[in-house]
Amino acid sequence: MSSKADILKKIKQNQPAFSADLPDLNLLSSENPDVLATYKTVLKNIGGDPVEVTSYAEILDYIKKNYALEKRIITTIPELSEIASLDWTSDDPHLLADVELNIIKAHFGVAENSALWVTDDVLGQRVSPFIAQYLAIIVHKKDILASMHQAYERIGNQQYGFGTFIAGPSKTADIEQSLVLGAHGARGLIVFMLD
Amino acid sequence: MVKKQKKEMSSEKVIPHSEAATRFNKDTERVNWHDETLWFVREKRDKSAHQIPDWELLRETASQIKNNVLSNIHDYLIEFEANAQKNGIIVHWAADAKEHNQIVHSIMAKHEVKQMVKSKSMLTEECHLNDYLAEKGIEVIDSDLGEYIVQLRKEPPSHIVLPAIHLKKEDVSETFHEHLGTEKGNIDPQYLTESARLSLRNTFLTRKVALTGVNFAIAETGEIVVCTNEGNADMGAHLADVHIACMGFEKLIPERKHLGVFLRLLARSATGQPITTFSSHFKKPRAGKEIHIVIVDNGRSTQLGREDFRNSLKCIRCGACMNTCPVYRRSGGHSYHNAVAGPIGSILAPNLDMSKNADLPFASTLCGSCTNVCPVKIDIHDQLYKWRQVLVKEGHTPTAKTIAMNTMAKVLANPTIFNIAGKSGRFVMKNMPGLVNNKMNKWYDQREMPEVPEESFREWYKKNSREAKAKDNE
Numbered sequence: 001m002s003s004k005a006d007i008l009k010k011i012k013q014n015q016p017a018f019s020a021d022l023p024d025l026n027l028l029s030s031e032n033p034d035v036l037a038t039y040k041t042v043l044k045n046i047g048g049d050p051v052e053v054t055s056y057a058e059i060l061d062y063i064k065k066n067y068a069l070e071k072r073i074i075t076t077i078p079e080l081s082e083i084a085s086l087d088w089t090s091d092d093p094h095l096l097a098d099v100e101l102n103i104i105k106a107h108f109g110v111a112e113n114s115a116l117w118v119t120d121d122v123l124g125q126r127v128s129p130f131i132a133q134y135l136a137i138i139v140h141k142k143d144i145l146a147s148m149h150q151a152y153e154r155i156g157n158q159q160y161g162f163g164t165f166i167a168g169p170s171k172t173a174d175i176e177q178s179l180v181l182g183a184h185g186a187r188g189l190i191v192f193m194l195d
Numbered sequence: 196m197v198k199k200q201k202k203e204m205s206s207e208k209v210i211p212h213s214e215a216a217t218r219f220n221k222d223t224e225r226v227n228w229h230d231e232t233l234w235f236v237r238e239k240r241d242k243s244a245h246q247i248p249d250w251e252l253l254r255e256t257a258s259q260i261k262n263n264v265l266s267n268i269h270d271y272l273i274e275f276e277a278n279a280q281k282n283g284i285i286v287h288w289a290a291d292a293k294e295h296n297q298i299v300h301s302i303m304a305k306h307e308v309k310q311m312v313k314s315k316s317m318l319t320e321e322c323h324l325n326d327y328l329a330e331k332g333i334e335v336i337d338s339d340l341g342e343y344i345v346q347l348r349k350e351p352p353s354h355i356v357l358p359a360i361h362l363k364k365e366d367v368s369e370t371f372h373e374h375l376g377t378e379k380g381n382i383d384p385q386y387l388t389e390s391a392r393l394s395l396r397n398t399f400l401t402r403k404v405a406l407t408g409v410n411f412a413i414a415e416t417g418e419i420v421v422c423t424n425e426g427n428a429d430m431g432a433h434l435a436d437v438h439i440a441c442m443g444f445e446k447l448i449p450e451r452k453h454l455g456v457f458l459r460l461l462a463r464s465a466t467g468q469p470i471t472t473f474s475s476h477f478k479k480p481r482a483g484k485e486i487h488i489v490i491v492d493n494g495r496s497t498q499l500g501r502e503d504f505r506n507s508l509k510c511i512r513c514g515a516c517m518n519t520c521p522v523y524r525r526s527g528g529h530s531y532h533n534a535v536a537g538p539i540g541s542i543l544a545p546n547l548d549m550s551k552n553a554d555l556p557f558a559s560t561l562c563g564s565c566t567n568v569c570p571v572k573i574d575i576h577d578q579l580y581k582w583r584q585v586l587v588k589e590g591h592t593p594t595a596k597t598i599a600m601n602t603m604a605k606v607l608a609n610p611t612i613f614n615i616a617g618k619s620g621r622f623v624m625k626n627m628p629g630l631v632n633n634k635m636n637k638w639y640d641q642r643e644m645p646e647v648p649e650e651s652f653r654e655w656y657k658k659n660s661r662e663a664k665a666k667d668n669e
Contacts, residue, residue: 004288007444007492012269014500020262022449025456028249028256042469093434094400112247112459113469126481127433130426130473148455148470155451157416161282161479165458167470170426174341174357176364177232178384183340184392184399185426185473 030147035111036193039144043114046168047181048189052141056080059138059192063103067134071100076124077138089124096125102132102186108143109191110151110165116191117151119163126162130170135186137166140194209551212558215530216522217640229361230524236357237518239467240568247459257456258572261509264447265499271414271447272490278417279488282479287489292322295491299324299406299439300331302487306437308333308403314421314428315339316408317355317512318441318491320534321547324406335406336398338427340391347374353528355535356465356514361527395427405431409442409488410511411457415450418478419488422461422471429475440477441489444496445508457511460570464513498546503581507542509571516565516575522558531555538565542578545586553591556582614653621647 032038040050053059056079063083067073074096075084080103088096104123106116116137118129129135145151155163170185181187210218220226244250264271276286289295295318303311311328313319313335325335325346337346341358345351347370352358359367364382371377377390407428411420419440421428432438448457454474462468480486499505517523517537528536533544533552538559544552556579565575586592587600606616624631625647632639657663 003290003294003492006290007288007490007496008269008272010492010496011272011444011499014496014505015268016266016502016505019266020259022263023256023259025256025452028252028456046468046472097396097400115470115474125433127430130429130433148459149452152452152455157451160476161481162475162477164429164473164475165470167468167472167474170424170472172340172388172425173466174339174344174359175367175384175387176362177235177357177360178364180385180388182392183388183425183427184338184395184430 025149028147028149030112030145030149032111032146035144035146036141038111038146039109039114039193042111043168043191046114047171047179048114048168048191050191050193052193054195059103059136059194062190062192063101063136067101072098073101073103074099074124074128074132075103076122077103077105091125093125093127093131096128096131099128099132101134101136102128103136103138104129106137106139106143106166108145108151108154109139110145110148112147113167114191115148115151115165115167117155117163117165119158119160121160123162129164129166130185132186133182134188134190135166135169136190136192138192138194144193209532210530211554212526212530212532213554215532216526216558219527219530220525225363226525228363229527232360233518233524236466237515237568240464240515240518241467243463243467243469247463253456253460254570254572257460257511257570258509260448260453260456261571264445264449265505265508267449268444268447268499271449272444274414275412275417275447276490278415280417282417284417284480284486284488287487289489289491289493291493292491295322295441295489295493296324296327298489299441300328300333302437302439303328303333303404306403308437310402311335311404311406312398312402312431312435313337313406314408314423314431315342315358316406316441317352317534318408318443319406320351321493322491324441336395336402338395338398338425338431339423340388340425340427343391343395344370347371351529351534353536354514354517355512361529396430399427399430399434402431403435404437404439405435406439406441407432409440409446410461411448411454412442412446412488413449413451413454414447416478418451418476420454420458421475421477422458422473423475424468424472426473429473432475432477433481435484437485437487438477438480439487439489441491444490444492445510461511461513464515464568464570494547498543501546503585504542504546504578506573507539507546507575507578509573510539510543511571513570515568515570519564519568521560521562521564526558531558538575538579539573542573542575542582545582549586549589550591553586556580556586614651617651617653621651 043050073084109116169181169189170183171181172183173179287298344359353361368382372379407421409419410422462471523537533540541555544555559579561576563576
């Protein structure tokens, strides 16, 4: 307790007397005439795979064709219950260690960096997008914004316990700057861009 | 008693930057590779920055936000703590490294846990937390791949963003062969990364306490943001019962929307990526779990009071100044003997320990490249120059340099002495080169001494100036 008082006292003494105003963020332009094209290009550049779809049926088809269905697949989306389980969200998170594929839905995406915003509401469990070997995220095309400034306008004062931007699969270049996908989190990320 | 003294002495002793750099430069091929690798990262930063038409405005905006933070940090800290507590987060305050380490240990002790998984936190490097916890019998595993590699090798990170940038894949292969039993001689980065993934996955699944750093703390909401590419901070934090997040108090930003500015700048400046893979916002703990935030001063409030150097607290730890620095690239992070190396580290370190780090502000050509790439517009090279003046005034420069400078001042101030010194210098260099071309002369270290002119400019001018010629013609 005394450290807090000491630290604050010293800061008050030493911080500059004049106060610089906070800048106007509206001066930063966030225009982009073609957010969808930008989103796809940026996502590919950072190792993710954009897949345009028109319905959940198409998503089901894609997963059936491209993933081993005998392995454990989880989701928080009732429309995908045919291929993925929904009853894991109150389990001990450690039990998700054997998940092969996790399919979740993002609130929105950001074209300039291909990031997708997800929070507790859509994650099922916080660890779910990190612990699964592969990750698929569904985002509506109309929910792709131009820049991070628009992203935070959209978030506004949204309430969440945990939220994260996910941009591409987990990666590292810590060994001689060689890019390797699948560091500790998902080895691959598919983004289903839904009409 | 004697033993204790000895230990204290040895912990004080560091190899000066120039000496460490000389050692680093013995392996020319490796130095060239190190130089090129970091320049490659700098080029990626340029490419990425040039894609943002508003880049300069973005830097200016970030700088203004940080200036506002420096002036109001007292109130923002109080606001942050209150909001974090409202969110169910436990907030601690540490005046220095020792108190920080004690707080972390007390949380471990309270939960009777002996193992910790840690993601990247330069603050804990600054505080030497790992050593402290090891003495208390607590095992810490660093989970960022680069940090994991250097930890296995018992080395500190050499770069704040790329901790193992000084190592080649052959080095990593040997380290992993020894510690993880990977195939001898297999240097494939994919294979090596996969081996670490498997080993660390088991770590994540079995640790009850996870420690992370903090990239940004938001006063308005009481949440913290942690950025990683690997997902290691999240794997640790979401599987543990207790998440400890340690931050220097300068990590505060006023409002959530300001993250839009900083997240656009951070990864682009660091590695040229448009954003890190994960930018995780921790606001409330999971039900029945704990989040602790340790707010650390450790000299920062002193730096805040140094008008010439307080701007260094705006740093967002992107590492761009290191990647672009010609001295860093050719001397390596370890030669800076400080948790944060490179140009920014050389401004921060003398604040922590002036005498130990007096060499660092001199490890620069003052070319200004660092200042030009800094995403929050810290006047890094100006501050390096100003530190030099402070250090000389306070008597922290090496004796040889002080004597040389004083002599130089006398010689330059007196034309007669200057004349004589010039003449005798030229005589010596011409007739007794061994007196100059030797190890005592720092200028001879990496260069040949120049050929000696027959006369000085002054002598030449005397002969050739208009007045002299007019005199001759008389």
